[in-house]
Amino acid sequence: xxxxxxxxxxxxxxxxxxxxxxxxxxxxxxxxxxxxxxxxxxxxxxxxxxxxxxxxxxxxxxxxxxxxxxxxxxxxxxxxxxxxxxxxxxxxxxxxxxxxxxxxxxxxxxxxxxxxxxxxxxxxxxxxxxxxxxxxxxxxxxxxxxxxxxxxxxxxxxxxxxxxxxxxxxxxxxxxxxxxxxxxxxxxxxxxxxxxxxxxxxxxxxxxxxxxxxxxxxxxxxxxxxxxxxxxxxxxxxxxxxxxxxxxxxxxxxxxxxxxxxxxxxxxxxxxxxxxxxxxxxxxxxxxxxxxxxxxxxxxxxxxxxxxxxxxxxxxxxxxxxxxxxxxxxxxxxxxxxxxxxxxxxxxxxxxxxxxxxxxxxxxxxxxxxxxxxxxxxxxxxxxxxxxxxxxxxxxxxxxxxxxxxxxxxxxxxxxxxxxxxxxxxxxxxxxxxxxxxxxxxxxxxxxxxxxxxxxxxxxxxxxxxxxxx
Amino acid sequence: xxxxxxxxxxxxxxxxxxxxxxxxxxxxxxxxxxxxxxxxxxxxxxxxxxxxxxxxxxxxxxxxxxxxxxxxxxxxxxxxxxxxxxxxxxxxxxxxxxxxxxxxxxxxxxxxxxxxxxxxxxxxxxxxxxxxxxxxxxxxxxxxxxxxxxxxxxxxxxxxxxxxxxxxxxxxxxxxxxxxxxxxxxxxxxxxxxxxxxxxxxxxxxxxxxxxxxxxxxxxxxxxxxxxxxxxxxxxxxxxxxxxxxxxxxxxxxxxxxxxxxxxxxxxxxxxxxxxxxxxxxxxxxxxxxxxxxxxxxxxxxxxxxxxxxxxxxxxxxxxxxxxxxxxxxxxxxxxxxxxxxxxxxxxxxxxxxxxxxxxxxxxxxxxxxxxxxxxxxxxxxxxxxxxxxxxxxxxxxxxxxxxxxxxxxxxxxxxxxxxxxxxxxxxxx
Numbered sequence: 001x002x003x004x005x006x007x008x009x010x011x012x013x014x015x016x017x018x019x020x021x022x023x024x025x026x027x028x029x030x031x032x033x034x035x036x037x038x039x040x041x042x043x044x045x046x047x048x049x050x051x052x053x054x055x056x057x058x059x060x061x062x063x064x065x066x067x068x069x070x071x072x073x074x075x076x077x078x079x080x081x082x083x084x085x086x087x088x089x090x091x092x093x094x095x096x097x098x099x100x101x102x103x104x105x106x107x108x109x110x111x112x113x114x115x116x117x118x119x120x121x122x123x124x125x126x127x128x129x130x131x132x133x134x135x136x137x138x139x140x141x142x143x144x145x146x147x148x149x150x151x152x153x154x155x156x157x158x159x160x161x162x163x164x165x166x167x168x169x170x171x172x173x174x175x176x177x178x179x180x181x182x183x184x185x186x187x188x189x190x191x192x193x194x195x196x197x198x199x200x201x202x203x204x205x206x207x208x209x210x211x212x213x214x215x216x217x218x219x220x221x222x223x224x225x226x227x228x229x230x231x232x233x234x235x236x237x238x239x240x241x242x243x244x245x246x247x248x249x250x251x252x253x254x255x256x257x258x259x260x261x262x263x264x265x266x267x268x269x270x271x272x273x274x275x276x277x278x279x280x281x282x283x284x285x286x287x288x289x290x291x292x293x294x295x296x297x298x299x300x301x302x303x304x305x306x307x308x309x310x311x312x313x314x315x316x317x318x319x320x321x322x323x324x325x326x327x328x329x330x331x332x333x334x335x336x337x338x339x340x341x342x343x344x345x346x347x348x349x350x351x352x353x354x355x356x357x358x359x360x361x362x363x364x365x366x367x368x369x370x371x372x373x374x375x376x377x378x379x380x381x382x383x384x385x386x387x388x389x390x391x392x393x394x395x396x397x398x399x400x401x402x403x404x405x406x407x408x409x410x411x412x413x414x415x416x417x418x419x420x421x422x423x424x425x426x427x428x429x430x431x432x433x434x435x436x437x438x439x440x441x442x443x444x445x446x447x448x449x450x451x452x453x454x455x456x457x458x459x460x461x462x463x464x465x466x467x468x469x470x
Numbered sequence: 471x472x473x474x475x476x477x478x479x480x481x482x483x484x485x486x487x488x489x490x491x492x493x494x495x496x497x498x499x500x501x502x503x504x505x506x507x508x509x510x511x512x513x514x515x516x517x518x519x520x521x522x523x524x525x526x527x528x529x530x531x532x533x534x535x536x537x538x539x540x541x542x543x544x545x546x547x548x549x550x551x552x553x554x555x556x557x558x559x560x561x562x563x564x565x566x567x568x569x570x571x572x573x574x575x576x577x578x579x580x581x582x583x584x585x586x587x588x589x590x591x592x593x594x595x596x597x598x599x600x601x602x603x604x605x606x607x608x609x610x611x612x613x614x615x616x617x618x619x620x621x622x623x624x625x626x627x628x629x630x631x632x633x634x635x636x637x638x639x640x641x642x643x644x645x646x647x648x649x650x651x652x653x654x655x656x657x658x659x660x661x662x663x664x665x666x667x668x669x670x671x672x673x674x675x676x677x678x679x680x681x682x683x684x685x686x687x688x689x690x691x692x693x694x695x696x697x698x699x700x701x702x703x704x705x706x707x708x709x710x711x712x713x714x715x716x717x718x719x720x721x722x723x724x725x726x727x728x729x730x731x732x733x734x735x736x737x738x739x740x741x742x743x744x745x746x747x748x749x750x751x752x753x754x755x756x757x758x759x760x761x762x763x764x765x766x767x768x769x770x771x772x773x774x775x776x777x778x779x780x781x782x783x784x785x786x787x788x789x790x791x792x793x794x795x796x797x798x799x800x801x802x803x804x805x806x807x808x809x810x811x812x813x814x815x816x817x818x819x820x821x822x823x824x825x826x827x828x829x830x831x832x833x834x835x836x837x838x839x840x841x842x843x844x845x846x847x848x849x850x851x852x853x854x855x856x857x858x859x860x861x862x863x864x865x866x867x868x869x870x871x872x873x874x875x876x877x878x879x880x881x882x883x884x885x886x887x888x889x890x891x892x893x894x895x896x897x898x899x900x
Contacts, residue, residue, distance in 0.1 A: 120767040121774075152767060211568060312886050313895075332879075333600070333798040335567040342883045364764050371805065371859045378860035383883060431808030431859045460768070464747075465775040469813075470766050 034250050035243065037261070039275075042143060044193035046182055048441035053077035053091045056423060059099025064106035064397045064412035068390040074104060076419035079441040084413045102436065103428055106397035106412050107162025107420035110366050111279070111404055112306050112326050112359035115153055116146030116166055116189070120363060121459075130169035131176060135213050136232050138201060139263035140176035142168050148185040148192060149458040152363040155470055157183050157446050157455070159367035160422035160435035163194060165404055167202045167306075170281040171212040173219070173228045175202035177267055178279060180404050184440055185457070198405040200303070201271055203229070205282035205291060206337050226290060233298040236268035243269065277303040277405055279326075283337035285313035292321050304403040306359065309338050312345045315352030324355035324403045328365070329372040329379075346373075346395060347380025347387055357403055358395040369396055374429035389429055418442075495524045495870040499535040500851065502545035506818075508826045508840040513818070519549060521847040524870030529841050542872075544851050547864065550821060551841050552610025552848030553803065553856075554828040556760045556794035557713070557740055559617045560604060561594040561630055561638060563797060574797070576619040580695075584672050586705075587697035588625025590615055591642040596635055600798060602877040605632040607801035608856060608863035610848035611640065613832055615647050615713075617797070620657045622668055623648050626701060626710070629832050633868045644832055646705045649715040650725065651741065652772045666724060668693065673732050676702035708734035711831060713760070717743035718772035726755050738831050741765075741795070742784075744775040749787035758790035758831050763810035781823070782814030791815070792831060793823040808857035820857055846870075 054076040061072035063084060074081065075088040083089070090096070117129035128145030131137040146166055156164065161183050168175035178200035181192040206222065214220035219228050242259040249256040270276035278295075282288045282305045295302050305311065308325035309332065311318060318325055327349070332341025349356040358373045360366035377392040401411025410418040419442035425434045438446035447453050456467050498521040505514040507529050518535060520527040535541050559574035566572060573593035581587050594614070604612075615627025624647035630638040648654070650665060658665045675692040679699035682688070690696050704710040712735055716722050722745060729735050739745060742759040745752060752759065763781040768774045777783075785791050793810060794803035807820040815823075829839025837846050847870035854861040866873050884900030 121770050123770075155767060207568065312883075330799060330802070333565055336565055336569050339565055340882055342879045344883050344887075348883075348886065363767055367764075367766075368809070371809075374859045375805075378862070382862065383887060429860055431805060431857055432812045434812060460774075463768075463774050465777065468775070468777050469779050470777055 035247055036258075037266075042141075042190055042193075044195045045188070045190040046184070046193055046195055047191075048079045049184075049443035049445065051076075051079075051443040053082075053094035054097065054419075054439070054442065054444070055088060055090050055094050056097045056099045056104060059423070060103045060427075061413065062103065062105045062390050062393045063414070064393050065414070066388070066391045066394070068388070072104070074413065074421070076421065076439060076442040079419055079443075081413055081415055081417050081419050081421070083415055097423070097437070099423060101426065103424040103426065103433075104413070105160075105393055105422050105424065105428060107410070107422050107438065107440065108160045108369050108396045109400040109404070109411060110156070110161055110164040110360050110369060111304065111357055111400040112361045113156075113164045113166050113366055114169065114361070115156065115164065115363060115366070116148060116150045116185075117142055117168065118363075119147045119150030120152050130171040132171045132212055135173045135209055135219060135228055136264060137172050137176055138174040138232070138265075138267040140168060141179070142166050142176060142202075143179040143189045143193070146179070146181075146189045148187065148189055150185070151457045151460050151470075152366070153183055153185040154455050154457060155363070156366045157438055158435060158448070158470070160370065160424070160428075160438055161366055162420035162422070162438065162440050163401075163404075163406070163410060164366070165200060165279070165400075167200070167279060170202070170204035170208045172202075172204060173209050173225060174232060174264075174268070175204060177276070178202055180406060182440055184445060194406060194409075196409070198275060198277055199267075199270065200277045200279045200404065201267055203278060203280040205280060205287040206284060207335055208281070222287065226294065229291075229294055230297070232268060233272070233294070233300070236265055236272055237298065239265035240269040240272050271300050272298065274301065277301075277403070279304050279306055279403075281306045283307050283309040285310040287337075288314060288323075289317065292317065292323065295321075303405075304355075304357065307338075307361070308349075309341045309345065311354070312342060312348040313340075315349045315354050318349065319352050319354035322355075324357055324399060325349050326357040326359035326400070326403065327376075328361070329358065329375040343375065343379040344383045344385070346376035347383070347385040350387060350392075350395070351380070351385045355399050355402065356395050357399045359400070370424075370428040370433065371431060374431075377429060389427075495521075497522045497527075497539045498867075498870065498872075499539035499541045500544050500549060500849075501535055501541050502533050502543060503547040503549040503851065505529055505549045505841060506551070506821050507842065508551055508822055509842045511842075516545075519841060519849065521867070521870045524847055526841050526843055526845050526847050526849075528843055542851075542865075548852040548854055548856060548861075549841070550608070550850050550852065550856055551825045551839055551845075552850055552866065552868065553608050553824040554794070554839065555604070555609055555612030555614070555800040555803070556792045556828045557796075558612045558614050558794070558800045559797045560600055560612045560614045560632070560800065561596055561598055562590055562614060563617070564598055564600070566798075574617040576616055576621075576625065578620065581697050582621065582695055584668065584694050584698050585619050585621030585623035585625055586646060586672065586699075586701040587695060588616065588619070588621075588623075589643060589701075590625060591628045591639050594628065594630060594638055596630070596632075596638040599878040601632050601634070602874075603879055604801050605866055605868070605873065606863060606875045606877050606880070608804070608850040608852065608866055609801060610850075610866065610868050611834075611838060612800065613644060613828070615645065622654075622658050622665070622672065623698075627713070629834055631868070633873075640837075641832065641834065643701075643704070643710055645711045645713050645738070646701070647713050647715075650721050651715050651717045652770045654715065662721075662724075669728070670731070672698065672702060673706055675699045676706045679703060680706075706732055706734060708736040711736045711738050711833075713738045713740050715740045717741050717770075719744045719747040719775065721772065722748050722752070726751055726757065729755055729757065738792075743773040743780065745789070746777065746780045746783035747775055749784050749789055752784070753788035758792060758827065759784055760792040760795060760831075762795045763793060763806050763813070763815070778809065778813040781810035781819075785815055785819045790827050790831065791819060791823045792827045793820070794828070804856050805859050808859065811857055817857065
């Protein structure tokens with residue numbers, strides 16, 4: 001009985017997904033009008049900053065998808081990259097920037113940040129990252145916790161970070177929705193939401209959920225964790241089926257009874273529908289192996305394993321299942337599931353043709369992700385994994401953009417994409433490299449040489465050392 | 471050499487509490503590298519290090535080697551003294567969280583009310599995997615102490631070698647730890663109004679204890695236990711450095727005032743996020759600073775003035791800067807120093823912050839911290855600038871011995887690089 005219903009639900013879900021699959025605004029509206037559910041109740045109010053056209057020339061360019069251009073040029077205009085190459089046209093009135101000796105890359109995208117939800121200063125009042133009241137809290141959304149005045153955003157900007165995903169913490173099996181933002185904090189969180197970026201959901205494997213809930217009704221073991229995910233997916237499937245049936249009957253002109261809404265299951269069903277991307281905190285190879293089977297059992301997709309300390313042990317399986325790994329260069333040992341960390345994790349995942357990402361999970365680490373990539377790149381090289389710098393930059397921009405579902409908009413230097421770009425003082429694989437200028441949607445939003453122009457959060461205004469070289 | 475032999479050999483190298491260089495060791499000449507002597511000799515751009523009996527015999531310009539040395543070609547490489555972990559819990563922790571006993575974290579015990587009596591010299595385990603993981607990255611010794619306790623003082627730390635030995639302690643009771651920042655305050659009365667009075671009281675009791683018969687037959691009704699008071703006497707006398715964690719300028723001013731109140735105190739400031747704001751005062755009072763130069767966020771209201779230029783500004787004011795606050799990844803102190811250099815610290819000061827400055831503040835500079843004749847031959851051949859994230863320690867020497875450059879991490883790497891897919895992974899033995 002259940003099986004039939006499930007199958008029906010899945011079939012309906014697929015047909016619904018096909019209708020809304022290309023997700024143009026019109027179709028989204030139509031779907032909303034049928035069910036009455038607003039799928040985007042907190043729409044982005046992000047506005048790019050107007051800028052004159054900008055041409056940067058004489059610069060070493062890493063295009064973020066494996067290409068390197070010496071003495072190259074780029075034209076940024078109307079918020080997008082118009083052209084990249086050996087030579088681009090110079091529109092009248094364009095600002096010209098001499099890039100001699102400097103390097104140009106796509107803006108860094110950190111797909112694992114808690115800026116705003118665990119802001120600085122770290123106080124209990126602003127500690128809003130983990131809804132540690134129940135192991136399944138897919139109903140909460142990180143964007144409702146984010147404090148845009150976290151000075152961490154400006155620090156990350158000075159490190160060349162142009163977009164980031166902000167996630168709930170890892171205490172829960174299902175921690176809630178994440179949100180992807182442009183690194184231009186403003187008065188409200190909606191002001192920085194990355195337009196049209198899909199939502200993500202934070203899930204967590206292993207030690208954290210069992211540590212937090214072991215004495216609070218469970219789960220208290222890894223097997224309890226897995227039972228928890230599966231039970232939740234079963235409920236989500238039922239919910240999905242109910243709504244799909246409702247929708248079908250409505251579309252056929254009937255007047256079915258409206259199922260009751262559940263915010264938790266809304267999000268889980270969104271995952272099963274393929275609208276919400278799974279970001280799963282998972283360290284151990286065996287935990288990841290189990291989760292890839294749960295993924296198949298319930299026919300959803302895990303976009304990225306985060307932290308993935310042991311990804312190198314199963315890089316072939318990650319490639320086979322097309323799951324990304326977001327990793328640190330060398331963090332290890334702070335708990336048992338981080339004990340087997342090695343410095344070659346990232347290049348070993350890359351070498352297996354799996355999707356490798358450098359992430360931070362840290363308000364300090366996010367400021368120098370280029371150095372994290374540089375370490376991994378160099379360690380790989382010494383272990384016989386020879387990856388070009390141009391290819392390695394995929395870990396910082398293209399692959400995180402893919403993992404967030406925004407690679408059609410940003411993450412590489414290609415014509416038509418958002419002009420999210422960093423001009424580095426030198427080879428960004430050096431400790432001594434600094435982000436000289438950072439551009440978001442074609443506007444210069446950070447200029448190291450002009451301290452007067454540096455953004456300062458409300459929190460730091462009027463405090464000691466306001467506007468200092470941070 | 472099998473493991474047992476290696477361990478036995480190594481333990482015979484370090485006897486007692488001294489760095490006794492191995493007299494049987496071969497004579498080695500490392501030839502042609504750029505050498506940071508971290509001494510008055512400065513940088514030798516193409517030179518040779520002569521090692522004899524486990525000690526630095528001489529560092530000379532050029533590549534002419536006297537006879538009787540095994541030569542190691544290091545042209546194009548960089549040589550530094552072995553780096554030193556400045557603020558670690560190495561040997562006291564394997565896995566930090568939910569993984570059994572962690573000696574780096576002490577819980578209340580009757581022996582101590584204010585924490586001063588605690589002593590990590592008995593808690594060290596040099597079989598910890600952290601030791602080889604750290605030393606193959608160019609770190610040959612470290613100051614190690616408690617990372618946490620709920621008490622006022624965090625006990626007495628030790629100075630250790632990162633060689634394979636059952637007796638890693640080079641100096642026991644090498645320093646006393648104290649935290650007067652927000653986290654210290656939270657555990658000690660919740661206000662500086664309580665914390666500082668307790669600190670003063672503790673030192674006053676130690677002063678009293680100097681001329682009191684400290685045995686169980688006597689009455690002792692102090693805030694401190696007898697063991698605490700005894701432990702604080704060498705601190706009071708300036709024989710044991712006092713490492714004080716403080717971040718906000720107002721706290722650092724109190725630390726300076728403490729030094730004036732108890733004039734023999736040998737104070738080392740640690741963390742020091744806002745130290746740059748009182749840099750001149752620190753310089754004037756000869757207080758060095760151990761810091762993390764990457765701390766540039768207001769993590770709490772006592773760190774509002776955080777900046778990446780902290781190290782550079784302190785150095786410019788004449789303060790001795792030391793870099794390196796971590797345990798599992800103390801090896802990243804090179805990157806931290808590099809970032810300090812990227813933000814204004816002279817490169818030579820960055821190298822000194824990882825070597826001689828640490829040796830000096832812990833009173834080990836007669837043995838280690840620079841490449842000078844007579845010092846223990848703890849040194850590192852680097853692929854290039856050690857502060858560059860893409861460079862690495864290619865060969866480490868400890869007490870004149872070329873060490874095995876493997877660790878549990880390199881073994882895990884090699885197992886999975888060479889994995890035989892036809893058999894369970896346990897059969898791949900790298």
